[in-house]
Amino acid sequence: MQKGLDRIRQGIGILNPSEKKVAEFILKNPQEILDMPIATLSKKTNTSEATIIRMCRSLHFKGFRELKISISAYISQEDQKGNKYQDISEGASLTEIIKSISNNNMYSINSTLAILNPKSIEEAIALLDKARRIIVIGVGASGIVACDFEQKLKRINKWCEAVTDSHYMLTTSVHLQEDDVVLAVSYSGETKEIIDALKIACANGAAVISLTGYSTNTVQKMADTNLFVSVSEQSIRSGATASRIAQLNVIDILFTGLASLNYEQSVEYLEKTRKVIQDRFTGSRKNG
Incomplete structure (x- = not known):
């Protein structure tokens, strides 16, 4: 099946x-479309939102959202044919590096905000709130994101464990139950270790939340609720910089949303954890 712009x-x-008018606009402005709500596209093309939906279905997309996912994946694949290390350039000054990295990170967050579905965020927070146990799985840079979520949830006394070792993912998944939740972090959505663990988790009835790049991928298809970050990374990068920042931003949203559901209790737990750490360092200075 043809993907993205090829299908159009x-x-x-x-x-x-x-x-056709809408399709021609998309072909001329594919990158702009990724951050564009359907209402904006309707205004720019002087067509109705219903026309855009009909166009999507005529091209065998389920809707405008799926069309954007497909275009995003297409652009990402095309970009991979270019510079392998877009963050790194020979002879760049420190000022240029500071500006480039900062701009890339801000673009990644802003692009992610444009594709985040509030309903999906709400569904994910509801699953996390009701979970007996929360397991966060990720490999490499995504593993760093998983660990960040673990330490955040422990501060509000929510049972959470980050698992970044492939063998440990399998042994942990074997013991999951229907009232457990797995948050799978994988930018590509095709990480074999993640997929293998999810097969076991799903077989045991655990709920799955995916956090992947904005594309159709295997991890996304296995999840009950899908969260996306903007696709802007190359397949080979200096350290998955922008995608990690976008993933951490989503993690912060989930944490804050979860804490807000039980505000008074969360504040109490946060104060306890803040105090115990503060006392630890105060005591160390006194003993020193």
Whole structure:
């Protein structure tokens, strides 16, 4: 099946004039489309939102959201043919590096905000709130994100464990139950260790929340609730910098949303953890 822009190019001939107008705009502005709500596209093309939905279905997309996911994946694949290390350039000054990295990170967060679905965030927070146990799995840079979520949830006395070792993922997944939740962090959505662990978790009835790049991928298909970050990384990077920042931003949203559901209790737990750490360092200075 044709993906992204190729599917639009191949199918544009079957569209009616209004739908074709939308398709031509998308082909000319694919990157802009990723951050564009359907209402904005409607205004820019002088068509109705219903026309855009019909165009999507005529091209065999379930809707505008799926069309954007497919275009995003297509752009990511095309970008991989270019510079392998877009963060690193020969002879760049420190000022240029500071500006480049900061701009990339801000772009990644802003692009992610444009594709985050509030309903999916709400569903994810509800699952986490009711969970007996929360397991966060991730490998490499995604493992760092998993560990960040663990330490945050422990501060509000929510049972959470970050698992970054492939063997430990399997042995942990074997013991999951229906009232447990797995948060799977994988930018590509195709990490074999993550997929293998999810097969076991799903078989045991555990709920799965995915946090992946904005594309159709295996991890996303295995999840009950899908959360996405903007696709802006190359397949080979200097350390998955921008995607990690975007993932951490989503983790902060989940943590804050979860803490807010039980505000008074969360504040009490946060104060206890703050105090015990503060006392630890105060005591160390006194003993020193």
